[in-house]
Each structure stands twice: as structure tokens, then as C-alpha cells.
Amino acid sequence: MPITDETLRFTALSARLTGFDEEDLAATGLTDVYRAVASERLGPRRYGRLLREVPAEPDDVVDGELRQAAREVTYLWYTGSWPGSPPYVVSPRAYAEGLVWKAAGVRAPATDPGGYGSWADAPDRSGRDSTAEGSGP
Amino acid sequence: MTRYDVIVVGAGVAGSLVAHRLGRLGRRVLVLEAGTAGTAGMTGTADTADTASAASPADATGAAGPGHEGQPASDPPSAGFPFRPHPAAPWPDVSDLAGTEGIPGYRASGHLRQDGPLPYASGYVRANGGTGNVWTGLAPRMLPEDFDTETFGYGRRWPLTYDDLEPHYRAAEEELGVAADADEQREHVGLPFPDDYAFPMRALPAARLDRVLSARLDGRRVKDPVARREVELRVVGTPHARNGVPDPRYDAGRGYVPRGRDGRPDPDSRCAGSASCIPHCPSYAKYTPLKTQGRWSATVTLRDRSVVSRVLVDAGGRATGVEYRSYDGRASVAHADVVVLAAHAVENARLLLLSGLADRSGQVGRNLMDHPVLLTWGLLPEDAGPYRGPGSVSGFEGFRAGPARRLRAPFRVEFGTWGWIWAKGPVDTDVHHFLTERGLIGAELRRAVGDRIRRQFTLQFEMEQSADPANRVTLHPHERDALGLPRPLVTYDLDEHVREGMVAARAVSDQIFELLGAEDHTDYAPVAAWPGRFEHGGRTYGYRGAGHAAGTHIMGDSPATSVVDGRQRCWDHPGLYAVGCGSMPSVATSNPTLTMAALALRSAEHIEADLASRDRPVSLDPPPPPSVTSETSPTSRGASA
Numbered sequence: 001m002p003i004t005d006e007t008l009r010f011t012a013l014s015a016r017l018t019g020f021d022e023e024d025l026a027a028t029g030l031t032d033v034y035r036a037v038a039s040e041r042l043g044p045r046r047y048g049r050l051l052r053e054v055p056a057e058p059d060d061v062v063d064g065e066l067r068q069a070a071r072e073v074t075y076l077w078y079t080g081s082w083p084g085s086p087p088y089v090v091s092p093r094a095y096a097e098g099l100v101w102k103a104a105g106v107r108a109p110a111t112d113p114g115g116y117g118s119w120a121d122a123p124d125r126s127g128r129d130s131t132a133e134g135s136g137p
Numbered sequence: 138m139t140r141y142d143v144i145v146v147g148a149g150v151a152g153s154l155v156a157h158r159l160g161r162l163g164r165r166v167l168v169l170e171a172g173t174a175g176t177a178g179m180t181g182t183a184d185t186a187d188t189a190s191a192a193s194p195a196d197a198t199g200a201a202g203p204g205h206e207g208q209p210a211s212d213p214p215s216a217g218f219p220f221r222p223h224p225a226a227p228w229p230d231v232s233d234l235a236g237t238e239g240i241p242g243y244r245a246s247g248h249l250r251q252d253g254p255l256p257y258a259s260g261y262v263r264a265n266g267g268t269g270n271v272w273t274g275l276a277p278r279m280l281p282e283d284f285d286t287e288t289f290g291y292g293r294r295w296p297l298t299y300d301d302l303e304p305h306y307r308a309a310e311e312e313l314g315v316a317a318d319a320d321e322q323r324e325h326v327g328l329p330f331p332d333d334y335a336f337p338m339r340a341l342p343a344a345r346l347d348r349v350l351s352a353r354l355d356g357r358r359v360k361d362p363v364a365r366r367e368v369e370l371r372v373v374g375t376p377h378a379r380n381g382v383p384d385p386r387y388d389a390g391r392g393y394v395p396r397g398r399d400g401r402p403d404p405d406s407r408c409a410g411s412a413s414c415i416p417h418c419p420s421y422a423k424y425t426p427l428k429t430q431g432r433w434s435a436t437v438t439l440r441d442r443s444v445v446s447r448v449l450v451d452a453g454g455r456a457t458g459v460e461y462r463s464y465d466g467r468a469s470v471a472h473a474d475v476v477v478l479a480a481h482a483v484e485n486a487r488l489l490l491l492s493g494l495a496d497r498s499g500q501v502g503r504n505l506m507d508h509p510v511l512l513t514w515g516l517l518p519e520d521a522g523p524y525r526g527p528g529s530v531s532g533f534e535g536f537r538a539g540p541a542r543r544l545r546a547p548f549r550v551e552f553g554t555w556g557w558i559w560a561k562g563p564v565d566t567d568v569h570h571f572l573t574e575r576g577l578i579g580a581e582l583r584r585a586v587g588d589r590i591r592r593q594f595t596l597q598f599e600m601e602q603s604a605d606p607a608n609r610v611t612l613h614p615h616e617r618d619a620l621g622l623p624r625p626l627v628t629y630d631l632d633e634h635v636r637e638g639m640v641a642a643r644a645v646s647d648q649i650f651e652l653l654g655a656e657d658h659t660d661y662a663p664v665a666a667w668p669g670r671f672e673h674g675g676r677t678y679g680y681r682g683a684g685h686a687a688g689t690h691i692m693g694d695s696p697a698t699s700v701v702d703g704r705q706r707c708w709d710h711p712g713l714y715a716v717g718c719g720s721m722p723s724v725a726t727s728n729p730t731l732t733m734a735a736l737a738l739r740s741a742e743h744i745e746a747d748l749a750s751r752d753r754p755v756s757l758d759p760p761p762p763p764s765v766t767s768e769t770s771p772t773s774r775g776a777s778a
Contacts, residue, residue, distance in 0.1 A: 075568060078582075103583045104587045
């Protein structure tokens with residue numbers, strides 16, 4: 001499989017797994033890094049299955065091995081680390097770009113402080129997570 | 138070998154302040170620090186990347202994670218957590234403790250071994266700057282009534298009063314750089330500030346969480362079922378040792394200049410809201426002992442990787458110096474007129490026990506106290522604004538004082554603004570929960586994780602634990618560290634008074650959640666994540682340790698019942714001081730760093746007086762005025778040997 005094709009597949013898969021669009025994922029600058037991490041950690045067989053077999057709705061995956069691989073890659077995107085005991089933290093940048101923070105509309109601690117008193121008001125989440133508006137219990 | 142006026146053992150908050158004050162008077166001070174300074178410390182690795190990865194998770198299950206005060210995170214191998222124990226100077230890590238099924242319900246490994254009914258749940262750090270690197274920066278004073286809880290039928294009375302300590306509180310607020318509102322502290326905490334007192338800096342802006350709680354709860358009353366009384370809730374700002382806006386009224390209108398990195402004047406330094414006070418403040422707004430060290434005079438020498446193994450005394454019991462080891466085990470000796478132990482409550486006690494000193498009362502190592510913290514956590518109906526500023530900005534102060542103390546431990550309530558990090562671990566825990574336990578993925582996962590994190594908050598009920606001689610540090614009979622020194626062994630429990638405090642706290646929490654319309658997610662599970670866990674009245678309680686070790690060289694007014702006197706001098710050993718929270722007869726409900734700092738500054742004055750009286754030739758003439766004495770050059774006695 002040519003690299004470019006693999007990259008496209010990985011990006012498309014990641015978007016379906018994470019709920020973030022490809023543009024958001026590209027903005028992290030980590031797609032290539034994560035593709036390499038996933039490929040290495042899963043091994044060629046599981047990685048190949050993941051790229052080929054996850055359906056448009058990843059919810060529909062029933063195969064245990066495939067489901068596990070999908071979760072591991074999703075966890076990687078959300079936290080910047082590969083799950084394990086302890087998890088493998090890819091890099092400080094991966095931590096900073098963790099989708100978990102973007103999902104909550106919060107900057108990762110220690111990465112991009114809002115300035116003195118920024119903690120006082122409701123966070124400005126414009127442009128951070130459009131799906132988050134007005135959500136509640 | 139150089140002879141020193143003073144040897145300080147430990148370069149944390151107390152030791153750094155004592156060295157600073159004495160160095161400023163021209164005294165030759167040797168500071169021996171067991172941990173490492175410099176490249177492995179904070180100053181060289183202060184960039185965002187290191188801090189960021191340090192703040193990242195250790196364990197997606199939430200069994201471990203970035204700690205609270207005195208509880209460094211168990212760091213993933215790739216992380217830049219800046220403090221790493223060397224086997225020659227180990228320290229207890231939060232991950233050394235795990236909950237288990239059955240009795241006693243926990244397992245302790247690592248440096249600090251335990252054999253009590255319940256675990257002592259706090260750690261500390263042996264690195265330059267000590268645990269003061271990883272503290273939260275909350276700096277409230279103790280209440281006047283805290284100095285004598287015997288009035289309430291428990292604990293031990295201090296040999297000094299709030300008024301005795303008050304000038305030193307002021308000095309400590311200057312040294313640490315405290316931001317607070319004196320009017321608010323007077324009116325809503327009950328501290329007797331004079332009308333004209335101003336803190337160095339104005340109070341920090343309240344967090345969004347504080348504002349939501351204030352709007353919903355101020356003036357509402359909750360029932361304390363243990364004390365059978367009602368308490369009116371009011372959100373009150375907590376004094377912070379972190380830079381805010383200087384108050385021009387400070388120091389009779391002379392104002393205050395915030396101190397930045399290494400304590401340098403930095404008028405514009407402000408807390409930037411990095412939300413990473415632990416393990417490290419990237420903007421250098423939070424006080425750490427490194428700021429004091431940056432202002433040390435040239436007469437103060439820091440020697441790191443120097444593990445003191447014994448205090449030396451002469452035939453009369455007077456301290457003459459210390460023996461210390463380098464990491465390769467090589468022993469050295471240093472001599473001085475005064476030795477100040479400032480190595481943390483547990484390590485101070487260990488060192489006195491190793492030396493066989495100061496134990497006429499049999500109280501060395503006993504009376505170990507902490508703030509056992511009952512955590513409750515949940516989701517607000519709306520955005521709580523988590524992870525954007527200090528870990529806690531405000532709290533409830535109404536449960537600290539008064540006759541209710543007779544019936545249950547008093548407590549201070551901190552509002553935790555970093556989600557559920559202390560209760561459940563870092564946000565990775567939430568990802569794990571929704572991804573693996575709930576099976577969510579894609580857009581559903583994104584929505585669930587975002588919603589969950591945005592609404593998270595925690596209530597942290599910090600209980601006063603009173604001095605009980607049965608709670609103690611001893612030397613382990615056979616476990617030794619890499620230098621062959623016996624490890625500390627802790628025996629610990631929570632008495633009925635503390636447990637009743639937690640009962641009251643949980644009932645108060647239930648009412649607060651109800652008033653807020655918040656979802657309570659408190660659940661002290663899984664067992665492994667809650668080593669501090671007990672049943673009481675049919676309900677399960679889980680606690681964390683606040684890292685506020687105290688009492689192990691308790692202060693008192695008699696050598697028969699206490700280890701140090703009101704000056705923190707060991708009764709039996711002229712020239713030997715043990716400073717720090719270990720001296721505190723009661724740990725009260727305030728975070729103890731400010732009080733420890735005030736005590737250290739007070740002791741520095743007495744140490745200077747000791748040295749001055751030794752300098753003075755025997756004479757029938759009246760002594761020279763103190764200002765002249767204090768400027769006396771020590772060089773006549775500081776010759777090289």
C-alpha cells in the first residue's frame with residue numbers, strides 16, 4: 001500500500017473513531033507520528049485489519065480484536081499516549097494536543113495559559129468545540 | 138574544613154528561610170540537602186514541554202496520577218517529571234500505597250513502610266526545595282483558637298499563642314508573597330487582622346466554580362448532624378502564595394514587588410492560569426523555596442546530594458555538627474555552633490532516632506498528624522470551568538471553629554477546580570471510562586468526554602487530626618535504604634474524632650450537592666485506588682493525604698512531654714533545633730506551610746540570639762543593642778580548619 005494511500009486511510013479512520021473532522025486532526029500535526037505509533041504497537045496484521053475493516057460507523061465493530069485496536073488508536077488521539085501500565089506518552093506535544101482537552105474546550109494544563117484571572121469567567125469556547133454548545137446532563 | 142555558624146539540614150521551605158535570615162545577618166550557613174539541585178531540579182527544565190509531560194497521566198485506570206501536595210505523580214518513563222529519587226535519598230511516592238481487600242486494606246512498599254490499622258496517605262519530596270516544590274501554594278493562617286484545642290477537649294496546647302506568632306505570620310506573608318483580602322479574612326474567617334493590615338498582593342480573582350457556588354449557596358444553611366447545628370455557607374477566598382496584583386497599601390504604603398524566577402524582583406509576574414502548580418509553575422508565580430534561595434547571601438552554601446546520617450553532640454549534649462554521606466556512601470563531617478534540622482517531619486524524626494538524641498520525653502517520632510482529606514466529587518448542572526487556574530482558589534471556612542470541635546474534628550473545605558484529578562486521576566481516566574467501560578466512540582465519545590470534564594468539580598474536606606502518641610514514625614527493624622540507613626516505619630490510624638468529622642463532612646457534602654442540583658459521583662472504588670478507606674456507621678469513607686505531616690518532634694512547655702521548646706530548640710541539646718511542621722502540637726485546619734514558615738522565621742531570630750551571645754565576650758557591661766550585635770562579622774570564628 002503506498003504511503004499516501006495509507007495516510008489517507010489512517011486519517012479517515014481516525015476521524016470516524018474520534019468524532020473530530022480531518023481538518024481538526026491535521027491541525028494537531030501528529031497524524032504521521034500517530035500512524036507510525038499505531039502501526040508499530042499494533043503490528044502489521046492488526047494495523048492492516050484496522051485500516052481495512054472498520055466500517056463507516058465504528059460502533060458496528062463486533063470483532064473483539066478489531067474493537068480493541070480501534071479503542072487503542074482512539075485513546076492515542078484523545079490522550080497523546082498509548083494505553084498500558086503505565087501508558088506510553090508519545091511526546092509533550094502529543095500531551096498538549098490531546099483531543100480530550102479539545103472535546104472539553106479546555107487548554108491542556110501547562111501548555112497555553114489564559115493569563116491572570118482567566119479562570120474567573122465562563123471559558124470562551126468559540127471555535128473550540130462546536131458540538132459542545134449547550135450540552136448538559 | 139570550613140567551620141560554619143549554622144548547619145541547616147534540608148533545603149525546603151523552613152530550611153531555606155532559616156538560612157536566608159541568618160545569611161542576611163552575615164552568618165556562615167551550610168545547607169545540606171539530601172536530594173539533587175540544579176539540572177535535575179526545576180530551574181533548568183522549566184519549559185512547557187517538560188511540565189506538560191509531567192502533568193500527563195501515569196495510569197489510565199486512575200489508580201495513580203499527578204498527586205496533591207507532597208504526592209508527586211508516579212511518572213511515566215517518557216515524562217519529564219523533574220524530581221526523581223536517587224536510591225541514596227529515596228522518598229515515598231503516592232504509587233507506593235495501594236488498597237487491598239481484607240484487613241488492613243492496604244499495602245505499602247517503597248521508602249516509607251507502614252504497619253498501622255490505616256495508611257498514612259501522604260508523601261514528601263527529597264530534592265532541592267523539598268516538598269515546597271510541589272505544594273499547592275495555599276497559605277491561610279491558623280485561627281487563634283487553634284493554638285489551644287485542649288479547651289475543646291482534645292489535642293495538645295501550643296507553648297505560644299497566635300499573638301506570639303502574629304509578627305512572624307506577617308514576615309512569612311512577605312517572604313512567601315501572599316495574595317489575600319484582609320477584610321474578608323477578618324470578617325469571614327475570624328482572624329483578628331488590624332484595620333490597616335494589607336497583604337502583599339490583592340486576593341486572586343475567584344474561579345468560575347467559586348462564583349457558581351457563591352451564587353447558589355451563599356447564605357444557605359446546612360445541617361451538621363454530628364454537632365447538631367446549622368452552618369451558614371459562604372464562599373471565601375483562600376490566601377495564596379502566588380503572584381497577583383500588588384497592593385499599594387502594603388507595608389504602610391510602601392507596596393510590594395512580586396518575585397519571579399529565583400526570587401528576582403518581577404513587578405509584572407502574575408499567576409497565568411497554567412493549572413499545573415503541581416508539579417511545577419511554568420510562570421514562576423507560585424512560591425517555592427528556590428525563590429528564597431535566589432536571595433541567599435554569599436555566606437550561605439548549598440551542598441546537595443548530602444544525606445545527613447547523624448547529628449553530633451559533645452559530652453554536654455550540645456550540638457557540634459553532623460555526619461553526612463554522599464550518594465556513593467562516603468562519609469563526611471561538618472561542624473557548626475548550631476544545627477537546624479529542617480528535613481521534613483518524617484525525616485527529622487528519623488534523623489533524631491538515628492542519632493539517639495532529644496528523646497527524654499519519649500515523644501520523638503510520635504504524634505504524627507496529617508490532614509486526612511475526605512473527597513466528594515460530582516458534576517455541576519453547568520460548566521464548572523475546570524483546569525484553568527490554581528487547583529483551589531476558594532472554600533468554605535464555617536466548619537473550622539467553635540464548640541462543634543468538641544464533637545467532631547473541624548475541617549476546612551477546599552473547592553477543587555481541577556476536575557476529578559485528585560479523586561479519580563487525570564482526564565485520561567474519563568476517556569478510558571467512556572471508551573472502554575461505556576463502549577462509546579466517534580461523535581458520541583467526543584460529546585460525552587467533553588460534557589463530563591467541563592462540569593467536574595471536587596470538594597476537599599481537610600480534617601484536623603489531633604496529636605496521638607500512638608501515631609508514630611520509628612526506624613524499621615531491618616529495611617534499609619541504599620546507604621544502609623533504616624527506613625522510616627509509620628504506624629497510623631484515624632481516631633473517632635476524625636471519623637466523626639468525616640461523617641459531618643459527608644452529610645454537609647450531600648446537602649451541598651442537593652442545593653447545587655449537582656450529580657454526586659463520589660464512590661471510593663476501586664479498592665486499589667483507595668488505600669485510605671474505612672467503614673463507619675454503615676457508610677464507606679475514603680480519604681487522601683494532604684501531605685501535611687506534623688507533630689513528630691512536638692513542641693511543648695516541658696521537656697518531660699515534648700521534644701522541642703517554643704523556639705523549636707531540642708530541650709536536651711543546646712544548639713540543636715528541629716524546625717518544620719514536625720514541631721506543631723496541632724495541625725489545625727489550615728494548610729500548614731505558612732505557619733511552618735512563620736515558626737522558622739521566629740526560630741531564626743532565636744538562633745541569631747544564641748550565636749550573638751556566644752560571640753559576645755563575657756562581660757559585666759550591659760549587652761550591646763541587638764542591631765549592632767546582628768551585624769557582627771562571624772569571620773573571627775569562621776576560620777578554616
